[in-house]
Amino acid sequence: MIPGDFQYKKPSGKQTLLMAVMGVGGLVGFVVTVLVLTFVVSAWVGQPVIFGNDDGPVQPIAYPHTIHAGTGTGQLGLDCTFCHRNVTVGAAATIPAVGLCLTCHKTVGGTTETAKAEINKLRAADEAGEAIDWVRVHRVPDHVHFVHEAHIKFFTEKDGILPSAVCSTCHGNVAGMTQVAQVRSLKMSDCVDCHRDNGAPTDCTTCHY
Numbered sequence: 001m002i003p004g005d006f007q008y009k010k011p012s013g014k015q016t017l018l019m020a021v022m023g024v025g026g027l028v029g030f031v032v033t034v035l036v037l038t039f040v041v042s043a044w045v046g047q048p049v050i051f052g053n054d055d056g057p058v059q060p061i062a063y064p065h066t067i068h069a070g071t072g073t074g075q076l077g078l079d080c081t082f083c084h085r086n087v088t089v090g091a092a093a094t095i096p097a098v099g100l101c102l103t104c105h106k107t108v109g110g111t112t113e114t115a116k117a118e119i120n121k122l123r124a125a126d127e128a129g130e131a132i133d134w135v136r137v138h139r140v141p142d143h144v145h146f147v148h149e150a151h152i153k154f155f156t157e158k159d160g161i162l163p164s165a166v167c168s169t170c171h172g173n174v175a176g177m178t179q180v181a182q183v184r185s186l187k188m189s190d191c192v193d194c195h196r197d198n199g200a201p202t203d204c205t206t207c208h209y
């Protein structure tokens, strides 16, 4: 067969439409349309479709959940509620104050160079009487009402599990993260879907003031 000697097929309706859309002028419009749609979908579903932020924000002190909350060898296996003390009783889980960290880190100075440097930042904050400006990873907008306590109570009772076993439903395997990243959208559609699945209220005033 001679190169180029192919059978010409009449383009189908779909192909003709695609050709028209892909025309030079149309191409720009097409790209813009895709970008706009992508943003709309990201805003609604909450997962960045193309601009991923998979690693979570860098924190002022590289505090690893792995060493502290992990249950592997050489890991401390501390319970989530040991530090996030308010999670079973209030709206916010809360981040522990430096003082709690210092119960160990007055004596535990770290073995590796990075560990020593990061723990020194912690000790310096303690000496200066300063709080650490941890960067928030999960945050719902101000007009949304979220309460940890109700969720922890419901799932510990329904599944007969400990409070710390409920966290992964929304936060993923934090004990396996050296830097906390958000893994679930927690946008309106996500909240409402779970509420519907569990017979929880879905009227607007449940979540909006």
Ligand code: HEC
Binding pocket: 059, 063, 065, 068, 069, 078, 079, 080, 081, 082, 083, 084, 095, 096, 134, 135, 136, 137, 138, 139, 164, 167, 168, 171, 174, 175, 179, 180
């Ligand atoms: C030794 C104390 C300690 C323990 C134990 C601990 N955490 Fe944390 N957690 C922190 C600190 C400090 C931060 C803030 C810095 C960061 O985000 O890494 C944090 C941040 C978080 C965040 C992100 C908060 C935000 O800004 O959105 C989540 C979610 C979280 N922890 C869940 C857990 C879960 C789940 C467990 C148990 C598996 C756990 N933590 C165990 C100290 C602890």
Ligand code: HEC
Binding pocket: 061, 062, 063, 064, 067, 068, 076, 078, 083, 096, 100, 101, 102, 103, 104, 105, 108, 109, 110, 111, 112, 114, 115, 116, 118, 119, 122
């Ligand atoms: C129950 C004791 C305990 C508590 C409480 C504790 N830590 Fe630790 N932490 C350790 C141990 C043990 C290590 C491992 C040190 C090593 O061998 O290098 C460690 C390591 C670290 C490291 C170094 C990680 C690395 O290897 O780079 C940082 C940073 C750190 N902790 C921050 C914190 C912060 C912040 C808090 C409070 C939210 C906290 N720790 C609470 C025991 C504790």
Ligand code: HEC
Binding pocket: 080, 081, 084, 087, 091, 092, 093, 094, 095, 138, 139, 140, 141, 146, 148, 151, 152, 163, 164, 166, 167, 168, 169, 170, 171, 186
């Ligand atoms: C039903 C989903 C859900 C579950 C289950 C859940 N969280 Fe959260 N968490 C959220 C949402 C949503 C936010 C953001 C809340 C806000 O902005 O007010 C958040 C924020 C946080 C924060 C940062 C702000 C704060 O409240 O202090 C921490 C820390 C945290 N969660 C820890 C935990 C721990 C520990 C558990 C398990 C004991 C847990 N969460 C279980 C959805 C959940």
Ligand code: HEC
Binding pocket: 140, 144, 145, 146, 147, 150, 151, 154, 169, 170, 186, 187, 190, 191, 192, 194, 195, 198, 200, 201, 206, 207
């Ligand atoms: C994993 C499933 C799940 C997800 C995800 C979830 N919820 Fe819920 N939520 C529940 C269940 C189940 C209840 C009912 C608890 C009860 O009956 O006490 C509830 C109850 C509530 C309540 C009522 C609390 C009270 O005081 O009675 C609020 C407010 C709420 N959720 C807000 C949210 C918001 C906002 C989000 C998303 C950011 C969210 N929830 C995500 C399962 C979920």
Ligand code: HEC
Binding pocket: 140, 141, 144, 186, 187, 188, 191, 192, 195, 201, 202, 203, 204, 205, 206, 207, 208
């Ligand atoms: C289970 C909790 C929940 C319920 C029920 C709920 N919302 Fe929302 N809503 C949210 C959350 C979470 C957000 C914030 C999403 C984000 O992070 O941008 C939101 C955002 C919004 C926004 C802002 C625009 C947007 O999409 O971000 C509007 C408007 C809104 N909700 C209207 C409603 C109305 C109307 C109802 C009742 C039909 C309702 N919501 C019921 C959780 C809920």
